Amino acid sequence: MQTEELRDVVLKTLDDMKAKDVVVLDVRGKTSITDIMIVASGTSDRHVKSIAQTVAFQAKQAGEAPLGSEGMEDGEWALVDLNGVVVHVMQPKVRDFYHLERLWSMDEPSVTEHKLESI
Secondary structure: OOHHHHHHHHHHHHHHOOOEEEEEEEOOOOOOOOOEEEEEEOOOHHHHHHHHHHHHHHHHHOOOOOOEEEOOOOOOEEEEEOOOEEEEEEOHHHHHHHOHHHHHOOOOOOOOEOOHHHO
16 A cells, blocks of 8 residues: 555544544655554544544554554553654644654754645
8 A cells, every 4th residue: 555545544543533633744755664654543542442443443454553552551642653654643742842743843943734625
């Protein structure tokens, strides 16, 4: 599956799960870890865990089994590694503290929120 197709599967899942403030970062050329990083917020620890588990499940259903996941037990910050796409789901307070969007977009003029209507 192409990276963009996997990104679209993840974005649809995030929309279906009512994730908040979804941001897509193209990090090609900035890291060898992944091509696309997606950051989203959940409204509670249960919501964060549920979103991350569903993203992992839907990716596997689409033929891309996750390489790994972290933080599923606490629910403050969950990470799903899908190789070409890495998904971070966080509670708002954790997201505000770490500012991943700012960290990975330092040389870009701005980070834009992704709208699913464009898919």
